[in-house]
Amino acid sequence: MQILWLGLWLVMAGTAMADQQKHKGYEMPPYTVESVADGVELRRYGPHVVAEVTVTGDRSTAISRGFRALAGYIFGGNEGGEKIAMTVPVAQTPAGGDRWTVQFTMPGAYGVETLPVPRDAAVKLRQVAGDRQAVVTFSGLPQTADMETRAAKLRDWIAARGLTVTAGPHYQFYDAPLTLPWRRRNEVSFSVE
Structure with missing residues (x-):
């Protein structure tokens, strides 16, 4: 019986880990997740x-411009x-002034050396080292x-715990623009140490 429970637990743990690495199949x-407190996850x-x-522009304009350039790359550009x-x-992360860096994570099967070279010289491929982030997840229209209010509250939460912000805020969007607001997953995070 213990072996049956252990086997069931291993299957459930494997499923939970696999689910954590995907969102709606992506x-x-x-x-x-290292810990959760006050609705904030500390992730490694x-x-x-x-x-x-x-790209340049206000946040909404920049995410659209950045998305188009990156979508062009992955759809054959x-x-x-x-x-x-x-x-x-x-x-999406502020890059100073009205500049923003927009990123797509590449599928895990690729390395920088095995990805095709972008035709658009503005698109850069980069290896990101692992880091630790404090993350708040929420639904609705971003x-x-x-998002700035959530980032300010998260920064206060980080400071209250004696952590140091090393980058951010990072704004993350998981769903297509036509997704109903209550079904969307959005996040605000900071890299911390």
Whole structure:
């Protein structure tokens, strides 16, 4: 009987880990949850590869411009015309002034050296080292003012625990624009140590 329970637990644990790495069937960067407190997850992300572009404009304009450039790359805008699977989230981080860096995580099967070269010189491929992030997840339409408020509260939460912000805020979007607001997954996070 103990072997049956152990086997069932291993299957459930494996399923939970596999589910954690996908959102609605789309691959996500690998992470584990270290702790959860006050609605904030401390996550440890593993190394992964991103395609990124830095664009200008307000937050909404920049995410659209960045998404178009990166979608062009994965939908065949690269040497060889290879199609690359879509992943989640689409990430956006302020880069100073009205500049924003928008990222797609590349599927785990690729390394920087094995990805096709982008035709658009603005699209860069980069290996990201693993890091630790404090993350707040929420649903709804990701409005700029709301996200800035969530980022300020998260920064206060981080400071109250004696952690140091090393990058961010990062804004992450997991669902297509036509997804109903209450079914959307959005996140605000900071890299911390």
